[in-house]
Amino acid sequence: MEKYIDAFTNSFLGTLNWTYKSILFEVPWYTNYFWGLIVISLFVWSLEIIFPWRKNQSIFRKDFGLDAFYMFFNFFLFAIVISGFYKILEVAFIDLGITTKSLALIDFSKWPMWLQLLVFFVILDFVQWFTHILLHRFSFLWNFHKVHHSVKEMGFAAHLRYHWMENVLYKPLKTFGVMILGGFEPEQAYIVHFIAITIGHLNHANIKLSWGPLKYILNNPVMHLYHHALALPEGKYGVNFGISLSIWDFIFKTNYIPDSSGTIELGFPGDEKFPKDFLHQNMYGFKRNQK
Ligand SMILES: [Zn+2]
Ligand SMILES: [Zn+2]
Numbered sequence: 001m002e003k004y005i006d007a008f009t010n011s012f013l014g015t016l017n018w019t020y021k022s023i024l025f026e027v028p029w030y031t032n033y034f035w036g037l038i039v040i041s042l043f044v045w046s047l048e049i050i051f052p053w054r055k056n057q058s059i060f061r062k063d064f065g066l067d068a069f070y071m072f073f074n075f076f077l078f079a080i081v082i083s084g085f086y087k088i089l090e091v092a093f094i095d096l097g098i099t100t101k102s103l104a105l106i107d108f109s110k111w112p113m114w115l116q117l118l119v120f121f122v123i124l125d126f127v128q129w130f131t132h133i134l135l136h137r138f139s140f141l142w143n144f145h146k147v148h149h150s151v152k153e154m155g156f157a158a159h160l161r162y163h164w165m166e167n168v169l170y171k172p173l174k175t176f177g178v179m180i181l182g183g184f185e186p187e188q189a190y191i192v193h194f195i196a197i198t199i200g201h202l203n204h205a206n207i208k209l210s211w212g213p214l215k216y217i218l219n220n221p222v223m224h225l226y227h228h229a230l231a232l233p234e235g236k237y238g239v240n241f242g243i244s245l246s247i248w249d250f251i252f253k254t255n256y257i258p259d260s261s262g263t264i265e266l267g268f269p270g271d272e273k274f275p276k277d278f279l280h281q282n283m284y285g286f287k288r289n290q291k
Contacts, residue, residue, distance in 0.1 A: 004088050011087035015080045031190050037075060037197065044156040044201040053208040053221070053262045057153060061206070067157035069278060078164045086171070100175065100183035107182050116186040121195070122245070123181060127173040129241050129248040134169075136238035141169065144285035149268045154225060156205040163285055199244040208262060219246040222260045230265045 021027050022034040029035075049059055093099065108116050135145040144163040151158040178185060186192075202209060203224040210222045219242040227240040239256035242249050249255040268274075275281045 004091060007087045007091045008084035012080065012084035015083040019076050019080060033075065033193070036194055037071065040194070040198050040201055041071070041156065044198070044205050044207075048156060048206045051207055053206050057155070057206055061155045062153040063151070063161075064155065064157055066278060067151075067155070067161045070162070071157060071160040073278075074160050074162065074164060074167065078167060082164075082167060100179050102183075103176070103179040104182040105180045108186075109182060109184070113186065113188060117188060117192055120181060120186050120189060121192045123177045124174060124192070125196075125243055125245045126248060127177040128170060128243045129245070131170050131173050132241045132243065133238070133254075135166070136241070140285075144169070146268060146271075146274060146284065147281045149228060149266075150271055150274050150281065151204075151228060152266055152271070154204055154206060154228060154266060156201045159200045159204040163282060165285060196244050206262075208260065210260065215246060216250055217245060217247050219244055222262070223249075223255070223257050225262060225264065225266075226256055226258070228266045230267045230269070230271075 018027065019034060022032045025032070025035070045059075090100075106119075108119060111119075135141045144165045147163040148158075148161055148166070151161060199219060203219050203221055205221050207221055210220045211218045215223065219240075223240050223242065223246055227238070227242075229239075232239060233256055236256075239254055240246070240249050241254055246255070275284055
């Protein structure tokens with residue numbers, strides 16, 4: 001028991017300390033997610049201001065403050081708390097004889113770094129695409145994911161408006177992806193994480209960007225806006241589930257981009273009754289009998 005309490009405390013305090021040091025610029029710059037997130041946000045926000053897609057949308061759009069709060073809550077406050085719980089699970093699995101190396105299908109540690117990073121990026125993106133489908137498919141998961149779909153006016157900061165449970169729900173398949181790849185993240189995985197944050201911000205940004213022919217590979221603001229559309233095609237529980245890559249939606253025929261006006265209504269049926277504040281949005285998914 002003591003071992004578990006120690007693991008929890010060490011991980012919790014370690015993450016807390018790391019975040020504190022990041023704020024003070026005392027970690028290597030390329031691993032500084034705190035300032036990294038701020039720099040990427042300012043960059044994408046500047047693009048929105050200079051090249052707005054929906055010209056009548058204000059710079060501080062609806063719920064900008066709420067989304068900015070979600071961004072820091074999910075990335076830092078929640079990450080600090082959950083790190084202790086993840087550590088307990090890790091120790092428990094090791095006690096059961098299961099480590100992240102138990103499943104290794106590929107030993108890619110000897111591959112060139114760029115290839116390791118590419119494979120890591122693609123596999124992680126695929127498992128997240130799949131998890132995202134599950135969030136739409138099952139109503140108890142959808143009740144948590146509704147937080148992300150409660151955005152009525154789209155802008156970059158909406159990227160990280162999501163229920164903290166999503167972090168927990170994405171974790172098993174993400175860990176599974178890492179396990180397949182030998183149980184470790186490539187040394188320079190931070191490159192992949194920063195690219196994913198940038199693409200995610202762009203996907204939600206008020207910029208008309210579709211990457212030309214690369215749109216079949218890369219997700220983009222036009223495609224992702226339809227993921228947030230209030231009106232879905234008949235009989236579908238969702239479209240365009242892509243995270244960084246759009247390719248999975250094209251392969252599995254879940255793609256849907258009928259136009260690129262940018263003016264469609266966003267949300268989900270019944271969203272007018274969905275709570276508007278952080279606290280109640282976070283309690284919503286835990287209440288019974290939600291429809
Ligand atoms: Zn979704
Ligand atoms: Zn989204």
